[in-house]
Amino acid sequence: MYTVADLKKGLKITLDGDPYLVTAFEFSKPGKGQALYRTKMRNMITGTTLDRTYRSGETFEPARLEERQMQYLYKEDNHYTFMDNQTFEQVQMSEDAVGDAKNFMIDNIQVDVLMFGEKAIGVSLPNFVNLRVVQTDPWVKGDTSGSDSKPATVETGYVLRVPPFIEEGEMIVVDTRTGDYSTRVKG
């Protein structure tokens, strides 16, 4: 249990049944008035932010969050299914919760799934993943347009800019933090 005076930036608490990340926190006291604690919090499931002001004496439950190593199995009806590496238990996550990570979600990829109790609420990817290019225009030798990149679609449907020499069917390395092309997989 935290009291409101224990709150600080980065702390995770449970509020109205959801996990929230404290993103800003300030102690205020108007002249001769009571101590007030002004907070900004982000719902870790929906991403919406809240501004709330609390008086001293308020208490909060910490958000019990845990990361579990899992393997991505398949997608069905906007739900992604993962399997716990240790227990083989399967959990499902909504497309919203997967977020941008869906661009890199290839079969059998190993990820860290963030659990709030029994609920899977987020996924952390490795920094780099290998993805196969399924569509890109051929490189025309002697192209004088001066363009140093071209669009390419990878197996997950994600589209990014790649160097002109990348060809269909090739494997490329993508940085999942930025979504950018990193290098070609030498094979």
Add this chain to the structure above:
Amino acid sequence: MTANWRLARRHGALRARARIIQEIRRFFIEGGYLEVETPLRIPACAPESHIDPVPADGWFLQTSPEICMKRMLAAGYERLFQISHCWRAGERGRMHVPEFTMLEWYRAGTDYRGVMDETELLIRFVAEGAGFGGPLSFRGKEIDITAVWERITVRDAFVRYGGITMDEALERDIFDEMMVEQIEPRLGIGRPTFIHDYPSCRSALARLKKDDPAVAERFELYLGGVEIANAFSELTDPVEQRARFESENAFRTSRGQTSTPLPEKFLAELTAMPQAAGIALGIDRLVMVLLDADTIDDVVAFPPEEL
């Protein structure tokens, strides 16, 4: 030994702070004020609902020097100022340290309006003398201290910035929240603001207004959204003052806080106190605004965590 870099980095701020304090002293000495030192550890502070004194060997560290300074007024000292440390338990934040520096001054024969005028003169004098003569920039906003300072009642501020009446805010018990969220951030932007005539339930040690006893002759000064000072036309009625102290204590007890002893000698001598007005000004915060410092930690030698 490695150097304390955080402390070393404050060199410029602490030099400026020293100059500001020296200018404050010069202003009052030139104005015929007597600089006094009253004890920091006292048997009783003025009981306040939301201010917790720090106990010290059976007595308390002062939350403000007002009790002793008003006893001096009652004994015939007419112009007094003091720069001293004050302690308030549990107050820590970007604008708060539990031990801070207060400038407190009192003048017999005037009221809170007289102190408003004097506060303007002081801050202009200090800013100029300490090398902050031009328009100040604080947190990206300009404050022109040479412009005519704004004076707004608490009532008007609630309507203008909060969209509800002061009475409604009190009734719904959201007065402080409204102040912190809606009103304070808009005070003292562009030019300094005095917000005055606090509701009588927030009168503390201020006398009520004769022609409108729903409010007290109390003001606060804001610069750039930051509360800098609190002032009263002093209440000189010991019966009313005792009743207020007792109700502050009753509030504390009802919330499970300790009640604090009454300053009996002060109450006994209050009858002899002349009509006077006084003000408490937070020096750390004034320095913050003048230096455009982000937190109070930047303008004190040691925030508590570094001790």
